[in-house]
Amino acid sequence: MARNKYDVDENLETEFNIKHLTRVMQYVKPYRKEMFITVFLMLVASVAMLLGPILMKQALDDKIPNGDILGLLLLSAIFLVTIIINGVSMRYRIRTMSYIGQNIVYKIREDLFVHLQSLPFTYYDSRPHGKILVRVVNYVNSLSDLLSNGLVNLVTDLFSLIVIIGFMFFIDVKLTVLCLLGLPFLGLAIFILRNAHRKSWQAISAKQSNLNAYIHESIEGMKVTQSFAREEKSLEIFEELGNEYRSTWMTGMRVRSLLWPIIDNISTFTAAFIYVVGVSRLHEGITVGVLIAFISYIGQFWGPIMNLSNFYNSIVTAMAYLERIFETMDEEPLVKNIEGAEDMPMIVGDVVFDHVSFEYEEGQKVLDDVSFHVEPGETIALVGPTGAGKTTIVNLLSRFYNVTEGQVRIDGHDIQKVTLESLRKQMGVMLQDTFIFSGTIMDNIRYGKLDATDEEVMEAAKAVKAHEFIMEMQKGYQTEVNERGTRLSVGQRQLISFARALLADPRILILDEATSSIDTKTEQAVQEGLERLLKGRTSFVIAHRLSTIKNATCIMVIDSQGISEKGTHDELLEQRGKYYQLYKAQNSFLEAI
Numbered sequence: 001m002a003r004n005k006y007d008v009d010e011n012l013e014t015e016f017n018i019k020h021l022t023r024v025m026q027y028v029k030p031y032r033k034e035m036f037i038t039v040f041l042m043l044v045a046s047v048a049m050l051l052g053p054i055l056m057k058q059a060l061d062d063k064i065p066n067g068d069i070l071g072l073l074l075l076s077a078i079f080l081v082t083i084i085i086n087g088v089s090m091r092y093r094i095r096t097m098s099y100i101g102q103n104i105v106y107k108i109r110e111d112l113f114v115h116l117q118s119l120p121f122t123y124y125d126s127r128p129h130g131k132i133l134v135r136v137v138n139y140v141n142s143l144s145d146l147l148s149n150g151l152v153n154l155v156t157d158l159f160s161l162i163v164i165i166g167f168m169f170f171i172d173v174k175l176t177v178l179c180l181l182g183l184p185f186l187g188l189a190i191f192i193l194r195n196a197h198r199k200s201w202q203a204i205s206a207k208q209s210n211l212n213a214y215i216h217e218s219i220e221g222m223k224v225t226q227s228f229a230r231e232e233k234s235l236e237i238f239e240e241l242g243n244e245y246r247s248t249w250m251t252g253m254r255v256r257s258l259l260w261p262i263i264d265n266i267s268t269f270t271a272a273f274i275y276v277v278g279v280s281r282l283h284e285g286i287t288v289g290v291l292i293a294f295i296s297y298i299g300q301f302w303g304p305i306m307n308l309s310n311f312y313n314s315i316v317t318a319m320a321y322l323e324r325i326f327e328t329m330d331e332e333p334l335v336k337n338i339e340g341a342e343d344m345p346m347i348v349g350d351v352v353f354d355h356v357s358f359e360y361e362e363g364q365k366v367l368d369d370v371s372f373h374v375e376p377g378e379t380i381a382l383v384g385p386t387g388a389g390k391t392t393i394v395n396l397l398s399r400f401y402n403v404t405e406g407q408v409r410i411d412g413h414d415i416q417k418v419t420l421e422s423l424r425k426q427m428g429v430m431l432q433d434t435f436i437f438s439g440t441i442m443d444n445i446r447y448g449k450l451d452a453t454d455e456e457v458m459e460a461a462k463a464v465k466a467h468e469f470i471m472e473m474q475k476g477y478q479t480e481v482n483e484r485g486t487r488l489s490v491g492q493r494q495l496i497s498f499a500r501a502l503l504a505d506p507r508i509l510i511l512d513e514a515t516s517s518i519d520t521k522t523e524q525a526v527q528e529g530l531e532r533l534l535k536g537r538t539s540f541v542i543a544h545r546l547s548t549i550k551n552a553t554c555i556m557v558i559d560s561q562g563i564s565e566k567g568t569h570d571e572l573l574e575q576r577g578k579y580y581q582l583y584k585a586q587n588s589f590l591e592a593i
Helices: 019-062 069-118 120-124 130-139 142-170 174-182 183-220 222-227 231-257 259-280 288-329 390-397 420-426 441-447 455-462 467-472 490-503 520-533 567-573 578-592
Strands: 350-362 364-374 379-383 405-410 427-431 508-512 538-542 554-559 564-565
Touching: 019 069, 019 142, 019 288, 019 455, 069 130, 069 142, 069 288, 120 222, 130 183, 130 288, 130 427, 142 174, 142 288, 174 259, 174 288, 183 222, 183 231, 183 259, 183 288, 231 259, 259 288, 259 364, 350 390, 364 390, 379 390, 390 405, 390 508, 420 427, 427 490, 441 455, 441 490, 455 467, 455 490, 490 508, 554 567, 554 578, 564 567, 564 578, 567 578
Parallel strands: 379 538, 379 554, 427 508, 508 538
Antiparallel strands: 350 364, 350 405, 554 564
């Protein structure tokens, strides 16, 4: 059995790319001032706290042996000030960096969402939506800690490490050199674990994406699952994906956790070695204060190194997510404004397809050398077998896809040379897949024209005969509907979507199977409204139910990659061609039922 898309890992074979971190830094730039202040305060706090062992050395070697109470009180006061400085600086750092980190995360997510809206239909057709969702939510959230704390910690810990080494050299050069002997072992451990860590977190992100995709798909198809009593099989798939994610996560955490005990062991052995060497040198003039102060600095020396290793872990983990985030951002929109594109003037409605060819996949043409001319105000009906290219024609007219060859012109303007927004704002489209957003019925209809008044919304609903069933609902136009309009019948959803398209008052109206799920009684009412609403605007109507398009100005039969027949309803019946056969077959079926 072939593996489904949700069950296929998204493999990334690219090497660790520092450019991803450079791109993240572009989001940090607007907050340079706040970060500079934060880093400065943390450096001051770091120096203040590192004075502790020096103060302790002074107390043990000088003040206590000499009974200098006043000196001890002074050292205590200085130590108290260092604690206060550290506390104030830490509070400022937590508030400021949390604010900066969340703002950056918000901006990355916003840019990602904006880019997703520019991607073509093919992008969404070719991958599970759950795998897109996980990038916008989970992967971006995973960057929060790195951006909120990691960058400041990096600078602060590096500075602290330098200051600590300076103090250690100041106290005793030989002991400092011995302490630094542990660093080569740490470097070797990081080098060995580097690739394993990165690959493990790439695998985790892939398994997380798979699980999220399946959950999203399962929720969308829950009615089908329950209708076919497939809950047990769905649970098996969920458990398999969940176990894969859990197993991969545990493997990744084991690899990630290896660095901490390595550093801890190196620091412990180093401290023990310094104790042995230090005690053996007490007769050489090393004081107890010097030894205690040096041991304190050893503890503080490995602290920043531990933090830097955690930062390294965060960077490697973040890279696994950044690769996928920026992979999405780098996805090239196939349909976009060309350089120098101009706004489309007010549309009159003259449409020309000039030798248009189109293919979704290279070498497999859906349309081949299609040409036709539509005068303003005409209603064009497109009929034909499923997959013949009817929806493709209106998608090309709306420029959801670019033509492979030829030109589509509206009022003499090549639509590939005008801005997408200026084109689509003057077109009303009701797609075959009716989508209702969560919210009120009023808001769903107003989606076609956001500044429309309540009266305008109601007029559009009345025109398509949706007003009656809306008013029968408990709260009328303020009735809340669920995502995808699950509380509404299929026919009701289509009528609301129809009203939404008409409210925009488009110069070109596209109806893709607009009446496919409407009962006969409702269909007759809608036809009355359509006759008035289609008047004066160029319209393209796709319909399998041929009785709804009898009055169209021109009917085009789409078949064999092009237009096989065209004419009025009566003209096509007289030709006794494909349209005649389709119409006869539908009438026979209706008479049979």
